[in-house]
Every structure is written in structure tokens, then in C-alpha cells.
Amino acid sequence: MSTPPSGTIAVFGGTGKQGGSVVDALLTRGTHVRALVRDTESDRARALADRSVELSRIAIDDATSLSTALTGVDAFFFMTTPEGHSLADVERETRQGTALVDAAVDAGVPHVVFSSVGGAERDSGVPHFDSKYRVEEHLQRSGLRATVVRPVAFMDNFAFMGPSVENGEVVLRMPLPDDIGLQLVAVRDIGLISAAFLLGTAEAPGGAIEIAGDHLTGSRIAAAFGEHAGLPSRYEALPLHVLGDDPDAQAMFRWFAETPAYQADVAAVKAIEPTTWDLPTWLRESGWSLPRSQA
Secondary structure, three states: OOOOOOEEEEEEOOOHHHHHHHHHHHHHOEEEEEEOOOOOOOOHHHHOOOOEEEEOOOOOOOOOHHHHOOOOOOOOEEEOOOOOOOHHHHHHHHHHHHHHHHHHHHHHHOOOOEEEEHHHOOOOOHHHHHHHHHHHHHHHHHHEEEEEEEEOEHHHHHHHHOOEEEEEEEEHHHHHHHOOEEEEEOHHHHHHHHHHHHHHOOOOHHHHHEEEEEOOOOOHHHHHEEEEHOOOEEEEEEOHHHHHHOOHHHHHHHHHHOOOOOOOOOOHHHHHOOOOOOHHHHHHOOOOOOOOOOO
């Protein structure tokens, strides 16, 4: 296991939820963080600066700005996300990721941690999964020392895609059969685990690990929400056509139903980060509550 760096760790995406969780975990450990941001004057960037995070302004299509921002860092975390679900969006995501890899090579970054997605390497056919795997392949060819973190479905998405309350009952609906388990991870845990790799306090066997904190069927997810809210619960499986004309979302939920989709070893993840949250813990610690109109 390598010696934890005493210098600077760069984070791309630090103003967002996932990158922000990495910043949080690193700051808790007293690490100097350099955040690569497009706008150093945005509210979220200034909030980072107020916490003693160094800001480095970059443009994703400006290779010089990227390599300059990464010069002298001891490790680098980055993630990619498409701005939409069109073919152009996912192709843009791949270009973004490969540009960041190339900049890390140019800057001679000693270690890179890339947050991809669970199942990216398993030919899922989901466009925004495949785009991340193309970044993984480019990273592998780059010669950089790298760790790939592959998170499963985010618990945090339930903050805006959660259940409703109907006639005093918590009702969760998803286009997923109820006999299919879905693995879930808290964004907070992505940060903690990525920080462990960045600081050299943990290593991923083979250089990649799929991460999850829970594995539940739709009924069990609904029950967790119901128990948290103190109400009975019900799960309803919906047909795929409720996703409308979004082929990316349809491909993802179709893949979810082809057991096993996500394949994280929850016990192995807990060996790296023992405080990993399950869904009831996320509900409690995140302060999730029913919308006021439904409470």
C-alpha cells in the first residue's frame, strides 16, 4: 500500500454532488484540495474557496488549462456525466473524460481515480454506461496508475425521485419487476471510498471496484421509506413505456431487469469503508422526509 500524499489532490466535479462528496472526505482528513472549475466566481465555487479549497479555472476544450491545473498534484479524482441522453451528449461525455486523462498524462499525475458506473465493463448497452467505459479504456491505455470506482444506483436520487403518499400509504413506483433486486449506494460513500484510494489508505483489487451499500427489491425499498415515515408502504412495478421516448433510460431499466445487473460485493466494500450506509441509514442521516404537501 502506498504512502498517503502530503501535497495536493485535484478534484474535477467538486461543485457537484459526487465530486463534492470527495472534497468533503478529503477535507475531513486535512488534505489540501484543488478544485478544477469552469467558473471560479460561481456560488458553489466560492463556497469551496470559503472552506480553503484552491480553485483552478479550466475549460474542458482547452488542453493547456487542464494540464496546468493538474501540474504538481499528487493525485486526481474525476468523473463524467452527460448533459442529456442523446447520442451527441454521451459522445461529448467520452470526449470530456479522454481530455481529462490526456491532461493527467501531460501533467505527470502519479495516481488517478475515475468514478465510472457499475457494470460499465459488462457490455450493458446503456449509452451513458458505455460512454464511461470508453473513458476507462482510454485510461487503461494511457499508462497512468489508476483506480476505477464503479458506483451503482444512487440512493440520493430518491431525494427528487422518491415515493408519494396516497391515502396514508407510501407508494413507490419504478419500471422494474419486484422480484429483481437493485443495488444502491450513498453518494457520501463514493466520496469516502474514493478518498481512501486517493490517499493510498486502500487499494482496489485489480485496480477497479464496483461499490454498493445495499441490495433491495422494490418492495423492500418502499418498506424502508414507509418505516422511516411511520406509514404502510406499497410498491408498483411499471411498464417501460412510462419512460417515454428516452432510449437511454429504457436501456438502463431493461438492463436492471436482466439479473444480475449491478454486481458489487457489499462485504468487500465495507472492508474498505466500514461506515458505508444502507438505505435506512441514508434515510436517517440525510434527513429525508416526505414533501410537506404529503406529510
